Amino acid sequence: MTTREAPYRITNVNEHLKVQLLPELNDSAWTELESLGDSLLLVLKEVKRPTVIIDLSKLNYISSSLVAIVIQVWKLVDEQGGKTAVLNQSEMVEEVLNISGLKKVWCIVPTEKEAINHLNQTLKQERIERRRNFSTPILLGIVAVLSAVICFALYVSESLNLDPKVALAATISFAVAGILLSATVLTDRRKNIRVLGVVVLICSLIVGGLGIFKLF
Numbered sequence: 217m218t219t220r221e222a223p224y225r226i227t228n229v230n231e232h233l234k235v236q237l238l239p240e241l242n243d244s245a246w247t248e249l250e251s252l253g254d255s256l257l258l259v260l261k262e263v264k265r266p267t268v269i270i271d272l273s274k275l276n277y278i279s280s281s282l283v284a285i286v287i288q289v290w291k292l293v294d295e296q297g298g299k300t301a302v303l304n305q306s307e308m309v310e311e312v313l314n315i316s317g318l319k320k321v322w323c324i325v326p327t328e329k330e331a332i333n334h335l336n337q338t339l340k341q342e343r344i345e346r347r348r349n350f351s352t353p354i355l356l357g358i359v360a361v362l363s364a365v366i367c368f369a370l371y372v373s374e375s376l377n378l379d380p381k382v383a384l385a386a387t388i389s390f391a392v393a394g395i396l397l398s399a400t401v402l403t404d405r406r407k408n409i410r411v412l413g414v415v416v417l418i419c420s421l422i423v424g425g426l427g428i429f430k431l432f
Contacts, residue, residue, distance in 0.1 A: 391424025
């Protein structure tokens with residue numbers, strides 16, 4: 217008894233996953249196609265923020281059922297925060313994708329090199345945007361808590377001629393600012409930002425608490 221090979225191939229290409237769909241899929245019954253689609257989705261679910269090339273280059277045409285499976289793959293990748301490029305060389309397949317409106321949504325290219333370049337450029341742009349939008353509130357929160365620490369240090373220092381109440385009031389004000397700013401990032405989708413938010417929040421509470429205790 218021979219085991220039938222899956223009518224798709226998953227390989228790694230330049231750190232991207234390539235899912236190559238084979239012509240046999242077009243001839244599969246919907247129940248079989250759905251089962252194969254589920255097994256493919258299970259593989260992709262194990263990858264965090266996947267970048268995927270959906271390779272249709274082996275297909276001369278594409279059935280509506282197979283289009284549905286490709287849409288499921290695309291949606292899953294998108295839900296996981298990943299990116300997709302579609303590789304296609306068939307005019308008939310392109311026409312089906314165009315009629316279905318998918319050509320306006322997907323990046324469809326004729327070569328693997330172009331698909332890789334698209335994904336690389338997309339990832340590069342995302343990294344630039346993440347650095348640019350690291351999190352203004354958390355940066356301001358860090359500045360606020362450091363300012364609170366400095367003001368409290370001025371309060372406990374005996375070598376500086378500064379009104380203790382002024383130093384404590386400034387300490388409390390900056391600590392409150394740190395609390396408010398850090399609280400805004402506690403629900404951020406980025407774990408590192410949330411962790412920083414918690415650290416800034418705790419430090420602000422401690423320094424602010426010390427300021428209030430000394431003031432009253």
